[in-house]
Amino acid sequence: MDKVLxxxxxxxxxxxKRSAFSYKKEIVRAVDGVDLSLERGQTLGIVGESGSGKSTLVRCIMLLEKPDVGDIVFSGVNFTKTxxxxxxRLRKDIxxxxxxxxxxxxxxxxxYDAIAEPVLFHNIAHDGDDARQRVTEILGSVGISEDFFQKYPHEMSGGQRQRVAIGxxxxxxxxxIVADEPVSSLDVSIQAQIINLFMDIKERTKISMLFISHDLNVVRFVSDEIMVMYKGRVVEQGKTDNIFYQPMHPYTQMLIDSIKGGFSSRAGDDNHAPxxxxxxxxxxxxTSVCAEIAPELKDYDSGHMVACHAVHG
Ligand SMILES: Nc1ncnc2c1ncn2[C@@H]1O[C@H](COP(=O)(O)OP(=O)(O)OP(=O)(O)O)[C@@H](O)[C@H]1O
Ligand SMILES: [Mg+2]
Structure with a gap:
């Protein structure tokens, strides 16, 4: 298989700064040593609570943010040497x-023009007719009918606007395609429609996706694999079904329990020694070892990776 990323x-x-009234500084480890790899046509779901580093990770991948260290190779090009x-080309390909x-x-x-603009800018159409056909095709593929072509974004509903953004x-x-919480601002019924649209794109095209959500229930339908982040680190990663039905890390187990209605995590002071x-x-x-040594992300069972001392015993 082709490696894309x-x-x-x-x-x-x-x-x-610790607070508005203090000069004391603290370091936030937004992304703290992440590895990932993505093949053509594959969708990786990235989950984790607010502040776990999901957006920072993809902002670095898109070069909107410069990473402190680390290598990013996209379609054979090393970003640190672009x-x-x-x-x-990168702006077109991601x-x-x-x-x-x-x-x-x-x-x-x-x-109409919102779609025509990138088509023309990146010379994707040969001439005006070709461009018109392409725009019509794209809008059709995301479920926007011709009645909307001459409307402005504010004249549409949130779900329709997100369809246009996807187009x-x-x-x-x-x-x-990097989708950062693409359905979080939508009503639940509309969320399902947009998730269906992503699944449809996945089936129709060979596009790879990084799909971010704080909600495991959202990423499970579109993802081949799921990566669970906690405070800048990957705590568990594996095939979607394995993460969903055999979660191993206590944090993943807590996330799964919470969407099934239970809740088991204890509250704690998050500012312990790093x-x-x-x-x-x-x-x-x-256990006591957990306070001293950060667990490495290691294989638990054929590609199901977990970073937890208790799991690896
Ligand atoms: N530009 C910045 N300056 C300082 N701290 C930042 C900056 N961007 C992110 N952070 C911090 O880095 C951590 C990770 O943030 P990030 O936005 O990547 O999390 P997230 O998982 O995307 O959260 P959310 O689900 O709320 O979108 C947070 O503690 C955040 O406050
Ligand atoms: Mg975010």
Whole structure:
């Protein structure tokens, strides 16, 4: 299989003031040593609670943020050594979809023009007729009928706007789509429609996807694999069914329990010494070793990876 993306040892730390009234600084380890690899047509779901580093990870992958260390190789190009030509291609080959479609749609562009713009900019159509056909095709494929072509984003519902944003991402024939919480701002019934649209894209095209959500119930339907992040680190990764039906890490188990209605994590002081496991303060299964040594992400069973001392015994 073709490898589209491979990330290794990625770290991004921020120095932040503790409070508005203090000069004391602290380091936030937004992404703390993440590896991932993605094949053509594969969708990786990234889950984790707010602040776990999901957006920072993909912002680094899209070069919107410069990582402190780590390598990102996209379609054979190492990002740490890119030139401007490669960057332009990159802008075409990776597309992002945000939670709020307003951030990817120009409010002054009609829907038709919002799709025509990237088609023309990246020379995807040969002539005017070809461009028109392509725009019509793309909007049709995301479920937007011709009645909407001349409307502005504010004249549409949130779900329709997100469809247009997805169409705009598809317009450049990308290799990779990064969707950062693409359904979180939508009503549950509309969420299901948009998730179906992503599943449809997955079936129709060979586009790879990184699909971020804090909600495991959202990523499970679109993802081949799921990566669970906690405080900048990957605590568990594996095939979607394995993560869902055989979660091994206490944090993943807590996430699964919480969507099934139960809740088991203990509250804890999150600001403990950074040497041990980041989940230590909240963990049900912690032992003394967990306070001192950060567990490595290791194979538990044929590609199902877990970072937990209790699991690896
Ligand atoms: N530009 C920045 N400056 C300082 N700290 C930042 C910056 N960007 C992110 N952080 C911090 O890095 C950590 C990870 O943030 P990030 O936005 O990547 O999390 P997330 O998993 O996407 O969360 P959410 O689900 O809320 O979107 C957080 O503690 C956040 O406050
Ligand atoms: Mg985020």
């Amino acid at each position: 491979s990330v290794s040892g990625l770290k991004k730390y921020y120095e932040v 030139n401007d030509n490669q960057l332009k 597309q992002i979809i945000f939670q709020d479609p307003y951030s990817s749609l120009n409010p002054r562009l009609r829907i 705009r991402a598809l317009a450049t024939n990308p290799l990779l 040497t041990g496991c980041a989940y230590y303060p909240r963990c049900e299964r912690r």
